[in-house]
Amino acid sequence: MHFAPWVALLAVTKYAAANPFVISDNSQVEKRDLAYSEPYYPSPWMNPTAQGWEDAYAKAKEFVSQLTLAEKVNLTTGVGWQGEQCVGQVGSIPRLGFRSLCMQDSPLGIRFADYVSAFTSGQTVAASFDRDLIYRRGKAMGEENKIKGVDVLLGPVAGPIGRAPAGGRNWEGFSPDPYLTGVAMAETVKGIQDAGVVACAKHFIGNEQEHFRQVGESQGRGYNISETLSSNIDDKTMHELYLWPFVDAVRAGVGSIMCSYTQINNSYGCQNSKTLNGLLKNELGFQGFVMSDWQAQHSGAASAVAGLDMSMPGDTVFNSGFSFWGTNLTLAVLNGTVPQYRVDDMAMRIMAAYFKVGRTLDQIPINFDSWTRDTFGPIHYAANEGHQQINWHVDAQEDHGDLIREIAAKSTVLLKNDGALPLKKPKFLAVIGEDSGPSPLGPNGCADRGCNMGTLAMGWGSGTSDFPYLVTPIEALQAQALQDRTRIEAVLNNSASSTIETLVKQEGATALVFVNANSGEGFISVDGNEGDRRNLTLWGNGDELIKNVSSLCNNTIVVIHSVGPTLVSDWYDSPNVTAILWAGLPGQESGRSIVDVLYGKVNPAARTPFTWAAKREDYGADVLYEPNNGHGAPQQDFTEGIFIDYRALDRAEIDPIFEFGFGLSYTTFEYSDIKVEKINAKEYKPTTGKGTEAPTFGNYSTELEDYLFPKSSFPYIWQYIYPYVNTTSSLKDASMDPEFGKTAEEFLPPGVLESAAQNLEPAGPGLTDQPGGNPQLFDELYTVTAKITNTGDVEGDEIPQLYVSLGGKDDPPVVLRGFDRIRVEPGCTAVFSTTLTRRDVSNWDVESQNWVITSSPKTVFIGPSSRKLPLSAPLP
Known part of the structure; x- marks a missing residue:
C-alpha cells in the first residue's frame, strides 16, 4: 500500500494584518504582489441550533457518535478515481449499514448513465426568468438522481458566474447577473433537495475560466506553469458579485459546496482558510x-x-x-496535528446534509456504473476486481421529456421580429445549416460531447449527460411541414454554398438558418478551443452563412444555439434578416421546443440572461489566454470589480446590440402606475456574541495497532484509498512524509487547534438564525408595484424587471433586484408586485466588514429590460 505525504504543500494562505482580499490600486505588478488571502482559523464547527438544520444535526450526531476514527476518515475520503461505480464515492461503514455516498455529475442530467434525461442548460433556463420552471427542473433532475442511487448531485453552478463571455463553462451556470443567478441557485437547490438528493453548489469561488485551472492540463498544452491560475478579487467585489449567489444557495439549505481548482488571491480554493472558514462557514x-x-x-x-x-x-x-487524507488523516489526528473535533465536524457536516434531504440508512442501491455500460463487470473498475452485476439499466426518465420541451420553449429568446413570426403554414421552408440536423456520429458519439457536429443542444465536459434521444430541428420542422402541407427542403452542410444559394433564392422561400457556438470544460479541446472560446463568432462559418443566405432571401430567420453571446453586428440589422431567436442549449427536446415557438404554440417571453455587445472589448473582462507570471501561477486580476456584462456597458455608456433582460413577444405590453410603499423594519444591528465550544463525539483509540489494515476482514483492493496504516512500528514509520513528527505549531498558522467558542461575524447569522448571513439583511424594506397591460391581441407572458440605482459614484447605474413572469390576457391588466430587502439596497463596507445602506439617493426602475425602464420612483 502507498500513502502520500499529508503535511505537504502547507502554504494555507499568505499572512496579512489588513483587510482580506486587498489589491493595490497601483501597478499590475504591485497588485499581484499584494493579492493574498487573510488567514482565518479555526475552522468553524456545526451549529446545533441553526434554523432548518436542527433535526439533521441531531440525526447526524446520533450516527457520528457511533463511529470510530477510521470510519470517520472513511466518510471524508474518496476511494479513488474509478474505485467504485460513481464519479466520486467515499468509503462505506458496513458496521452501521451505510453503503457509502455516491457523488455524480452533472448540473443538467446524470453523466455516465443510461436511461436518463438531458435537460436544458442552466444558462438556458435562466432565460425563462421563471422561478417555478427553474424549481421544477431542479426537482426533476433530483428525482432521476435518486432513482439511480445518487446521493449528491454535483450542481448547480454559480462559479463561473460568467465574468468573461468567452468562459468555457458559463453555460453550466445561469447568468453574469448575481441576483438572477442567486434566484436560480436557490430554486434549483430547493428542487433537487425536495427530491431527496443533496445538491452541491459549485465552484467556490472566482472560478471564471478554463485556461490554467490545472497544472498538468496546462503543461500538456505547452504552458510551462507550476501553479494554477490565481483569481485576484477585492473584498467589495467578492461580496457584491461572486459571493452573492452562494448566499442564496446557503439560505436555500444547500447541503454541500465544491471548492475550485483555481487559487483565490494566491491561496488554493480547497485550502483557502479565508474563503472556506471565514466567508462560507462563519x-x-x-x-x-x-x-x-x-x-x-x-x-x-x-x-x-x-x-x-x-x-x-x-x-x-x-x-x-496516493492520498492526502485516508491513512494520513488518521495519522494527523493520532499525532495531534489535526484536532479530533475537526474530523468529527467533517463527518457531522456530511451526515447532516444527508439526513436534511430526508435520507435514511435504507439507501437506494447504486444501479448504474460510470465506467461501462456492460451489465456485468468489476465493481472496482480501476483494479478490475469484484466482478458482479453493476448496471441494472433502470429507466429514470419518467415524463421529464415533456418538462424539458416546456422549459426549452419558454427559455427561447426572440431577439428580433419584423413580422416574420409566428409562422402560419408557410408555402416553402428552406432549412439551412448543420446545426439543424443530426450528428453523423449520433447525439452521444463524442465522449462528454467533445465535438461540434450536428445541432448543438449542450456544451462539452463533465457538465453533460447522455441523450436518451435528441429531436433535431429538421425532424420537428418536417413533422410540422407534413401536417401543414408545406414544402420543405434542407441543406445540412454549411460549406455547400452553391446548393444553398440555389435553394434559398427561389421565389417565396422562407429561409431558416441554424447556427451555433460551443464551449466546455478545459480537459477537452475542440477545434483549438481549450474549454474557453477563442472568440465570440459563430462556429462553422456561421456568420458568413447568414450573410450569404440573407443576401439572396428577403425572409431569413436565424436560430442561434450557443453557450453565450456571439457577435452579430455584421448581419443582425439587415432588412432581409426578419427574425432572430436565441435557443441556448435546449437539451433533448431541441427540435420540438423551437417549432413550438416558431409556430406560435408558445408565445415567446424569455429574456436574454446576458448582454449581446457589438464588440468583444465592450464587456470589460476577458479570459487570460497566456501565462503572465513566468513559470508561477498565472495572475488574473479582476480589476473591473463588479462591472461585468451589462454593468460594464452601462458604466461606459456603450450601446449593446441586445441588452441584458431583453426579449420580444408576439404581443405588446404597456407599463404604468409605479408605486413604492415603505415597510417599517427594525434597525439593522450587527451580529454579536460567540458560538459554542467545539464538540467531540466519543473517544477513539490512540494505539497505532488499532489502525492496521484488517487483512482478515476484507481483501486489499489495488489503488483503493483506505483509512488504515501498513505498519505499526511508529507513527513516523507509518507516514511517508519526511517532515512527519513536527508539531502543528511548527508549520500551521496560529489558531488552528483552538476549540473555544469563537466570535460570530457581524454580517453573519446568530446561533438560532437561518444560515446565509445576518437575518436582518433579508428584512423587507419596500413593496414596489406597477401595472402591466397587454395591448396586443394575443395572450402572452411578460417579464417585468425591477432595477435599483444605489446612487454611489462607484455603483453601477442600475442593478437587477426583482422580476416575475406574468401571464396577461389581451386587453387585460395585471399587477407586478415585488419587495426589496435590506440586502437589495445595501453595499459591502470594507472597513466595518458589513453591509450598509449608504446615504446616496436611491431610485427604483421597472421595465421590460435593463435599458428599457419607463417607470421610476425614488426610494424614501
Whole structure:
C-alpha cells in the first residue's frame, strides 16, 4: 500500500494584518504582489441550533457518535478515481449499514448513465426568468438522481458566474447577473433537495475560466506553469458579485459546496482558510460540507484545518493510489496535528446534509456504473476486481421529456421580429445549416460531447449527460411541414454554398438558418478551443452563412444555439434578416421546443440572461489566454470589480446590440402606475456574541495497532484509498512524509487547534438564525408595484424587471433586484408586485466588514429590460 505525504504543500494562505482580499490600486505588478488571502482559523464547527438544520444535526450526531476514527476518515475520503461505480464515492461503514455516498455529475442530467434525461442548460433556463420552471427542473433532475442511487448531485453552478463571455463553462451556470443567478441557485437547490438528493453548489469561488485551472492540463498544452491560475478579487467585489449567489444557495439549505481548482488571491480554493472558514462557514453560517473538485486538493493537514470536509475523488492524482487524507488523516489526528473535533465536524457536516434531504440508512442501491455500460463487470473498475452485476439499466426518465420541451420553449429568446413570426403554414421552408440536423456520429458519439457536429443542444465536459434521444430541428420542422402541407427542403452542410444559394433564392422561400457556438470544460479541446472560446463568432462559418443566405432571401430567420453571446453586428440589422431567436442549449427536446415557438404554440417571453455587445472589448473582462507570471501561477486580476456584462456597458455608456433582460413577444405590453410603499423594519444591528465550544463525539483509540489494515476482514483492493496504516512500528514509520513528527505549531498558522467558542461575524447569522448571513439583511424594506397591460391581441407572458440605482459614484447605474413572469390576457391588466430587502439596497463596507445602506439617493426602475425602464420612483 502507498500513502502520500499529508503535511505537504502547507502554504494555507499568505499572512496579512489588513483587510482580506486587498489589491493595490497601483501597478499590475504591485497588485499581484499584494493579492493574498487573510488567514482565518479555526475552522468553524456545526451549529446545533441553526434554523432548518436542527433535526439533521441531531440525526447526524446520533450516527457520528457511533463511529470510530477510521470510519470517520472513511466518510471524508474518496476511494479513488474509478474505485467504485460513481464519479466520486467515499468509503462505506458496513458496521452501521451505510453503503457509502455516491457523488455524480452533472448540473443538467446524470453523466455516465443510461436511461436518463438531458435537460436544458442552466444558462438556458435562466432565460425563462421563471422561478417555478427553474424549481421544477431542479426537482426533476433530483428525482432521476435518486432513482439511480445518487446521493449528491454535483450542481448547480454559480462559479463561473460568467465574468468573461468567452468562459468555457458559463453555460453550466445561469447568468453574469448575481441576483438572477442567486434566484436560480436557490430554486434549483430547493428542487433537487425536495427530491431527496443533496445538491452541491459549485465552484467556490472566482472560478471564471478554463485556461490554467490545472497544472498538468496546462503543461500538456505547452504552458510551462507550476501553479494554477490565481483569481485576484477585492473584498467589495467578492461580496457584491461572486459571493452573492452562494448566499442564496446557503439560505436555500444547500447541503454541500465544491471548492475550485483555481487559487483565490494566491491561496488554493480547497485550502483557502479565508474563503472556506471565514466567508462560507462563519459569515454565511454554512452548515453543510465542502468537497474538493476532482484533484483540486493540494495538501492534507492544511486543507483539513482550512475547512475542507471531503476529498474527491480521494487520490492525489487519478489512479495513483496516493492520498492526502485516508491513512494520513488518521495519522494527523493520532499525532495531534489535526484536532479530533475537526474530523468529527467533517463527518457531522456530511451526515447532516444527508439526513436534511430526508435520507435514511435504507439507501437506494447504486444501479448504474460510470465506467461501462456492460451489465456485468468489476465493481472496482480501476483494479478490475469484484466482478458482479453493476448496471441494472433502470429507466429514470419518467415524463421529464415533456418538462424539458416546456422549459426549452419558454427559455427561447426572440431577439428580433419584423413580422416574420409566428409562422402560419408557410408555402416553402428552406432549412439551412448543420446545426439543424443530426450528428453523423449520433447525439452521444463524442465522449462528454467533445465535438461540434450536428445541432448543438449542450456544451462539452463533465457538465453533460447522455441523450436518451435528441429531436433535431429538421425532424420537428418536417413533422410540422407534413401536417401543414408545406414544402420543405434542407441543406445540412454549411460549406455547400452553391446548393444553398440555389435553394434559398427561389421565389417565396422562407429561409431558416441554424447556427451555433460551443464551449466546455478545459480537459477537452475542440477545434483549438481549450474549454474557453477563442472568440465570440459563430462556429462553422456561421456568420458568413447568414450573410450569404440573407443576401439572396428577403425572409431569413436565424436560430442561434450557443453557450453565450456571439457577435452579430455584421448581419443582425439587415432588412432581409426578419427574425432572430436565441435557443441556448435546449437539451433533448431541441427540435420540438423551437417549432413550438416558431409556430406560435408558445408565445415567446424569455429574456436574454446576458448582454449581446457589438464588440468583444465592450464587456470589460476577458479570459487570460497566456501565462503572465513566468513559470508561477498565472495572475488574473479582476480589476473591473463588479462591472461585468451589462454593468460594464452601462458604466461606459456603450450601446449593446441586445441588452441584458431583453426579449420580444408576439404581443405588446404597456407599463404604468409605479408605486413604492415603505415597510417599517427594525434597525439593522450587527451580529454579536460567540458560538459554542467545539464538540467531540466519543473517544477513539490512540494505539497505532488499532489502525492496521484488517487483512482478515476484507481483501486489499489495488489503488483503493483506505483509512488504515501498513505498519505499526511508529507513527513516523507509518507516514511517508519526511517532515512527519513536527508539531502543528511548527508549520500551521496560529489558531488552528483552538476549540473555544469563537466570535460570530457581524454580517453573519446568530446561533438560532437561518444560515446565509445576518437575518436582518433579508428584512423587507419596500413593496414596489406597477401595472402591466397587454395591448396586443394575443395572450402572452411578460417579464417585468425591477432595477435599483444605489446612487454611489462607484455603483453601477442600475442593478437587477426583482422580476416575475406574468401571464396577461389581451386587453387585460395585471399587477407586478415585488419587495426589496435590506440586502437589495445595501453595499459591502470594507472597513466595518458589513453591509450598509449608504446615504446616496436611491431610485427604483421597472421595465421590460435593463435599458428599457419607463417607470421610476425614488426610494424614501
